[in-house]
Amino acid sequence: MKKKNKIFLPMMVALILVSGISSVLASPTDIKLTVWKPSWGIDEKYLVPIFKKFEKSNPGVRIEYLFHPWEGLMERYTTAFMAGHPPDLFYLPDVHYPKLAASGLLAKLDEFFPQDIVKVKKEYMQRWWNSAIYKGHVYGIPYVHVGITLAYNKDLFDEGGIEYPAPMDDPKFSEWTWNKFVEVAQKLTIPEKDQWGYAWAANWAGDAEVWMYCYIWQAGAEIINEEGTGVGFDNKAGLTAFKFMNDLVNTYRVVPDGGMNPKFHDYFYTGHAAIAPFDCYQVTAMVKDYPELNIGITPYAQGPGRNLLDGRGMHANVGFWLMSNRCDYKDIAYKLMKFLTSKEYCEEYINAAGLFGCRKDYEMKIDNPKAQELGKIILAAAERYGHAYPINPHQIEVNPVFYAEVQNMVQQLKTPEQAWKDAVNRINEILKR
Structure with missing residues (x-):
């Protein structure tokens, strides 16, 4: 009897561990990702369809989103983290995210995805990528910059x-x-x-x-x-x-x-x-x-x-997509980060907001010819003199x-x-x- 217990108990522990790991690495039937973003006023029109496309190409994944006001921005995020219920992914500018990073609340992308983040880095202008780094670690994927x-x-x-x-x-x-x-x-x-x-x-x-x-x-x-x-x-x-x-x-x-x-x-x-x-x-x-x-x-x-x-x-400050350190499904969340920041899915939204993309292959396209003409001058100046x-x-x-x-x-x-x-x-x- 004792011999059987010695064999049986380790097997049970192993099964529990495997079960726990699968819930983190996941892709079973129902994975919920929460996404928060300060509103640009056009998010429902441009960002929600992108979420739907991601859900369609990743069966079993649900995205719950919140577009919130800029007022009380850090209080909102601080409260969510203190309560233990922060969003999995969220957008914040360079002036805001370092406070969360310094508190150990953000995922270090270079530690969780070391090989892939090296590849992703090559897609971005160094000027904007540098702002994703705090104390030697990469915390976000650059999304937009201003000028x-x-x-x-x-x-x-x-x-x-x-x-x-x-x-x-x-x-x-x-x-x-x-x-x-x-x-x-x-x-x-x-x-x-x-x-x-x-x-x-x-x-x-x-x-x-x-x-x-x-x-x-x-x-x-x-x-x-x-x-x-x-x-x-x-x-x-x-x-x-x-x-x-x-x-x-x-x-x-x-x-x-x-x-x-x-x-x-x-x-x-x-x-x-x-x-x-x-x-x-x-x-x-x-x-x-x-x-x-x-x-x-x-x-x-x-x-x-x-x-x-x-x-x-x-x-010329920069905005990023960031991941909470408490996110249970980091692999799927990272996949969504790359989806949102891909050329295919970011440009129309960014251009409609009157902002600039951080990717090397970003193309500014504004319907108004005069705005397009002036925008090109601003973009060129930001890429040369932006800080x-x-x-x-x-x-x-x-x-x-x-x-x-x-x-x-x-x-x-x-x-x-x-x-x-x-x-x-x-x-x-x-x-x-």
């Missing part, structure tokens, strides 16, 4: 007798510098006509830092140092960037409302501003909503920091501190030196946590 450039009103340039900025590949493009930008903006600022050379603000209703970090990069500094342990603009370049932003508002006076209008783009829409920064999706919408505007697009003017992106760094957010779990806390100090400066509550110094000290405190 902020300068739009200019050709009619106002013509009225002022001013040449348009030269295209990127024109030898005269090198003349488009901070000094030239200021000269043009001053000539096109006519306060008595409520006309301004540059529509810009430090208190935009969205993520205000996206209109400011570019000047740090153009001056030749970084927001956070390479080690991720302290600020990267605690130097002459950082102070130069703060002074330039302040001068645009308070010295050259080319910016309306003292640089404190959260709807500053309205000046450009209504023909009262000659130049303004816009993200790629905003340009697509502007062409449709304001067809009377005669718009040109140019990269940012060159700052003194030519060691970094030739002094023309522009905001994503620093991949740091504290970046999301750094942003409001940075733009709060710029707001203090442009309102003349602090000098540029004091605002810069306080930004450095406050952000260093955050990064020490």
Whole structure:
């Protein structure tokens, strides 16, 4: 009897183990994957049919999806993880995911799929792939990126007798510098006509830092140092960037409302501003909503920091598909990640959103010819000068501190030196946590 038990018990344990493993590696009858995504407003139209195609080609797999608001984004995900019920797959930008990665909540794709992730990497531009890496591990597959450039009103340039900025590949493009930008903006600022050379603000209703970090990069500094342990603009370049932003508002006076209008783009829409920064999706919408505007697009003017992106760094953050570490069916979930990011299934959705794909074989196709023309310029600029957010779990806390100090400066509550110094000290405190 004892002999039989010695044989029988190990067999039972083995059966239980095999049964458990099969539920993880799976493909029995009913596998449910939950997918969450902040809404772009067109998700039901474009993304749901892609889910259905995946289900059809993978019998037994069900996808439960949630398209949620951007408001309260991190609170939503933090609560889900703390409750032990996070989504299996989800989309987050570079500024958000590192906090989850640092807490060990995301699957390290290079550990679960080491051979395949090497192949997948080859499909993407290195610039965007780099942002998927946190502390040496790959956490996501790049999906989209944006690109902020300068739009200019050709009619106002013509009225002022001013040449348009030269295209990127024109030898005269090198003349488009901070000094030239200021000269043009001053000539096109006519306060008595409520006309301004540059529509810009430090208190935009969205993520205000996206209109400011570019000047740090153009001056030749970084927001956070390479080690991720302290600020990267605690130097002459950082102070130069703060002074330039302040001068645009308070010295050259080319910016309306003292640089404190959260709807500053309205000046450009209504023909009262000659130049303004816009993200790629905003340009697509502007062409449709304001067809009377005669718009040109140019990269940012060159700052003194030519060691970094030739002094023309522009905001171009990246969004990823990510996997929860708690996902029970990682093989199937990874298969869905690759399905969603494949050229066949990502392009139409991304183009409809007015964003750009991260794949090397991405093709931008916008129905509106003018939007297509301008979009190509923005995409080319982003691929040459684009700078994503620093991949740091504290970046999301750094942003409001940075733009709060710029707001203090442009309102003349602090000098540029004091605002810069306080930004450095406050952000260093955050990064020490």
